[in-house]
Amino acid sequence: MKLLLPEWVSENLYKDYVASWGAETIVPAASDPKGRDYSTWLSDTIKMRTITPPGLVPATLFFLVDDAETKILGGIDIRHRLNDYLMEFGGHIGYGIVPDERGKGYAKAQLRLALPAAKSLGVSCALITCDDGNTASARTIEALGGVLEDKRAENGALIRRYWVGIPQETLETERLILRQWTMDDADDLFAYAKSPKVGPAAGWKPHESRKESEAVLQSWLQSPEVWAIEEKESGRVIGSIGLHEDSLRSNPRARMIGYVLREESWSRGYMPEAVRRLTAFAFEALCMDVVSIRHFAFNSRSRRVIEKCGYHYEGTLRRASSIFDGSVHDALVYSLLREEYFAGKRAE
Helix, strand or coil: CEEECHHHCCHHHHHHHHHHCCCCCCCCHHHCCCCCCHHHHHHHHHHCCCCCCCCCCCEEEEEEECCCCCCEEEEEEEECCCCHHHHHHHECEEEEECHHHCCCCHHHHHHHHHHHHHHHCCCCEEEEEEECCCHHHHHHHHHCCCEEEEEEEECCEEEEEEEEECCCCCEECCCEEEECCCHHHHHHHHHHHCCCCCHHHHCCCCCCCHHHHHHHHHHHHHCCCEEEEEECCCCCEEEEEEEEECCCCCCCCEEEEEEEECHHHCCCCHHHHHHHHHHHHHHHHCCCCEEEEEEECCCHHHHHHHHHCCCEEEEEEEEEEECCCCCEEEEEEEEEEHHHHHHHHHHC
16 A cells, blocks of 8 residues: 555546445545546646645645555545644544445544644644544554544534644664664764864865764754664664755755765765665655755765665756855756655665
8 A cells, every 4th residue: 555646646547436435425625526527627626735824834745546546545644733623522533435445444544644744744643533433443453552632622523632643753774773862872972073174065164072963963853854874784874865855946846865875884885775775765765756865066975875776867966065164066966856755766
């Protein structure tokens, strides 16, 4: 099973999904055409990610489909933030499974797949609600770590309000663990961040003290989009890798990868290993359209990593970046589109 954006499923597949609900109300409501033709519904749904009518909030709809992409099993709508009504009753996430596919564990699978996507949209702790009498939905939310805050009355019915914390996803490769940073990693961070060969290659100055490394760690913990790269063999943190908003693209489904690695671990293939894993996470779990990487013209080591991972050269931004020492450098930009990633995966 996988999550797909509406524009990635065919019109016929969507029409089959709508028909499968029969006389039942389609849930979530965002997946209901409500009398609109397919093109209008799709356009409205895409706009909802960034442009919202008064009283509504930005939201991203996903469909749960089978691996062969022959059937839509359910839909899940992620609201990027809460307004007053959503805080009381609606929550961050609304979801449903088509009637003939219920009782097979798909609701739990859909919610589990959606949580990393919600985190990428800025939701670190999700409010999820259900009717008090909907024990199946309550069990699904509780299975994903939902903690019941209270029950509130809406139009004579009780609504259960659960909060689900969304931890940073831990990713593994053959030799590495990409995980959330902790303050216990300050020594390992300072050990490589003080090197005059590490930070400057990425544009930041070498750390001058452990305290400086601790301050950087604090910022990563408050906005976790940077993973610690832990070497399985030693258990030490040997670098960092981040999946950031792409400042060169206004597309909300674009991300940029940045990374550094301690000097002692260079030339062992670690960074291509980490970049490939994070690339897979971006496209397969977060449903990104495009992922980019860029490097300074003087950083040929990074260029080799990018090319090994199958990214395509887009061009050079001349005199693009002023780095820590005041010098200005060209930036070489590479990217990989979703369809290119999956074409490469099918060819493996």
